[in-house]
Amino acid sequence: MKNIAESALNVRGQTQYIDDLPEPAGCLQAAVRLSDSAHGRIIAIKTDKALALDPSVQVITGKDVPGVNQIGFNKPDEPLLPEHEWEYWGQPVALVLAKNRETARAAAKLVEIEGEELPVVTDPREAARNSDFILPSRTIQCGDTEEAFKHCAYVIEGRVESGGQEHVYLETQGAMAEVREGGKVFVISSTQGPSGVQRAIAQSLGLPMNMVEVEARRLGGAFGGKEDQAATWASLAALGAWISKKPVKLYLNRHEDMRATGKRHPYSSDFKIGAAQDGTILAFEADYYQNSGSTCDLSPAILARTVLHATGAYKIPNVRVTGYMCKTNLPSFTAFRGFGAPQAFFVIESAIDALSQASGIPVVEIQKKNLYREGDSTYFGMEMERVRAHEAFDRLLEKTQWHSLQAEISDFNHKSRTVKKGAAIIPVCFGISFTKLPMNQAGALVHVYVDGSVLVSTGAIEMGQQVSRKIATVVSETLGVPLENIRVERTTTLTVANTVPTAASTGSDLNGMAARIACLEIKKRLAGKAGELLGASPEVVRFENGMIFKNDEKTELSWKDLIVKANEARIDLSAHGFYATPDLFYDMKAERGKPFAYHVYGAAAVVATVDTMRGTYDLESVSIVHDIGHSLDISVDRGQIEGALAQGLGWSLLEDLRFGTDGKPMSDTLSTYKVPDISFMPRTMDIEFLPEIENPATPFNSKAVGEPPLQYGIAGYFAILNALRAANPAGKTFYSIPLTPEKAAGFLDGAEV
Ligand code: LUZ
Ligand code: MOS
Secondary structure (H helix, E strand, O other): OOOOOHHHHHHOOOOOOHHHOOOOOOOEEEEEEEOOOOOEEEEEEEOHHHHHHOOOOEEEOHHHOOOOOOOOOOOOOOOOOOOOEEOOOOOEEEEEEEOOHHHHHHHHHHOEEEEEEOOOOOOHHHHHHOOOEOOOOEEEEEOOHHHHHHOOOEEEEEEEEEOOEOOOOOOOOEEEEEEEHHHEEEEEEOOOOHHHHHHHHHHHHOOOHHHEEEEEOOOOOOOOOOOOOHHHHHHHHHHHHHHHOOOEEEEOOHHHHHHHOOOEOOEEEEEEEEEOOOOOEEEEEEEEEEEEEOOOOOHHHHHHHHHOOOOOOEOOOEEEEEEEEEEOOOOOOOOOOOOOHHHHHHHHHHHHHHHHHHHOOOHHHHHHHHEOOOOOEOOOOOEOOOOOHHHHHHHHHHHHOHHHHHHHHHHHHHHOOOEEEEEEEEEEEEEEOOOOHHHOEEEEEEEEOOOOOEEEEEOOOOOOOOHHHHHHHHHHHHHOOOHHHEEEOOEEOOOOOOOOOOOOOOHHHHHHHHHHHHHHHHHHHHHHHHHHHHOOOHHHEEEEOOEEEEOOEEEEEEHHHHHHHHHHOOOOOEEEEEEEOOOOEEEOOOOEEEOOOEEEEEEEEEEEEEEOOOOEEEEEEEEEEEOOEOOOOHHHHHHHHHHHHHHHHHHHHOOOOOEOOOOOEOOOOOOOOOOOOOOOOOOEEEEEEOOOOOOOOOHHHEOOOOOHHHHHHHHHHHHHHHHHHHHOOOOOOOOEEOOOHHHHHHHHOOOOO
16 A cells, blocks of 8 residues: 555645544543643642542652753753742643643642742843843844944944734644553643653753653644643653552643643843934844743753844844843743744834834835845855845846836725725845754664565654655655655654754754765665666666666666665665754854854835724735745645744734733633734735745755745735824834734824834
């Protein structure tokens, strides 16, 4: 039987997620007792009432952790279960096991946390005033901004706010754990990073990593939310299994997941931009106050991406940017598609908008004038190669007929009294590679079985992005074997060790390269055998579509026959491949280097109307020109761009993540937190790809696609802002994501936001 594509199983509803898997015999269900205030000192955790509910109930607290009660790896500030203090509203404080989920949840509610309330800080600027930082600040400097501002025709300062964002993956976080023969711990986790989960479990149970196996089959979405933070839930399930000696399943319900887990970091930022009379940007400064939440988690890597994307797609000669990781009593903010870059893009685009307002030079003119060009150096000293900023931008201006569109819009606004139209463009230049340099590595294990079928294991987690399809494509093209003979297996720590999370848009780049390297090794061995069989030198042997070619001529020898012969000749039909992105370096002291393998370019234009009476938005159209290099799968890439756009538009205009000043989550259900649906999306989406281009760091010159297009959503913000300006030219501009209808109403009323 042929291998059935993941996507086909998906649409048939045949893919299994953890909660669909049969449970091992005697499996207990777990629930967590979450804190119900944002900061406090634990005096006692009372379990009597919970235990009295049912004989199957067990309550586990931090004191029961047999190993090190600590799962924070960038900084040890994350106890698995806190023993002294809780630091945000919704933090897991105790783990409860019972015979079924209802009982476990009911018992969890009966666990009493006796404690003393402590002061709560939710505002990153307040944390900064108190010098309460997760780690020291980070500054990148280039040229001399102070001197440059003196020579600018325009110098504008401003403030920019951007809110958090809830991942709303369809599958909430969860894990199933079991202690097997000889005390080996086996965990199936809904994680982007099984190796990190393995390490956290080993550390908290006090085991060597070779006693812990973690498997990730597929995820029902992740978007960064399961990069670091899946470790908590998997470690808790493992702890429950270890202590109860029974299999344990822990699955958060939506409400718990929205309370307990991290989201996109809110930022509050200040900028200062200076330009010459003609709109050439001469200097840029920014201070980013990242609301890091209660623990370190991935905040430094995210801040790194912010300070490395500070100037967006623009060359600016004098730059000084500083990022602060501000500790607050909110859930630890974490990876979310874009990873600190969208926040930076919004600041630079806001600064350009402010410059345009002050100078009267149209935004698009400023944008175009300052785009990166071939050979430019960034403010952190990376020389830009194969730059496509102008190519994408100019094509977009052409295809949208931008100048006549502007005239049409102003004509429309002249005639229409209550409905006003606006448009905006954003250019994108997004660096690909993990900002934490050692993470840029991947491994793969490829087996060819004697019937010629191929099995591939890598660190790439399938989470709906069809990375397994892309890797299968790479393997198929490399081995010259049809796609249906390739199967990509789930990721487990048994087959590939020390994997990095599937993140930073690098899943198919890194794992695809590792798989390709393994295939090339196998092919080299096979070419030797084929040469022998065909009486030719291995150099003239070629593999294509399941047949072996000699000097470009098809022979009688098929892949299948060759595999049988190779196996008889005792040739190894398996190989491990390893890839580390070449040429990356970064000097953290000097803040200079080449942190990215390459950049992805693109530009998007959004046209939108605002009904000023009803307060509703209508996103009329989006046009995108995007650089995907040589696509490994064009429909997958198109889907990624549309999905990223939806999340970018949601973040910019709709998704309103709120906490009370006491740290209480106010938007922790899907009835109080609105995500974009199909009716919110632009009615027409025109996506065009730039021609293929050389890209040596990836398989077959492909380009990462997951995150760069999220930035396009920011154009939605400025399109709506421009429509509002048409309605009320005296409105006071603000830069505050999301631009909700409430804020729009304030603008129309002339209020300060
Ligand atoms: N995760 C990470 C990421 O650990 N490092 C990164 O640079 C990154 N970038 C984007 C998304 N996830
Ligand atoms: Mo990351 S935001 O998990 O790619």
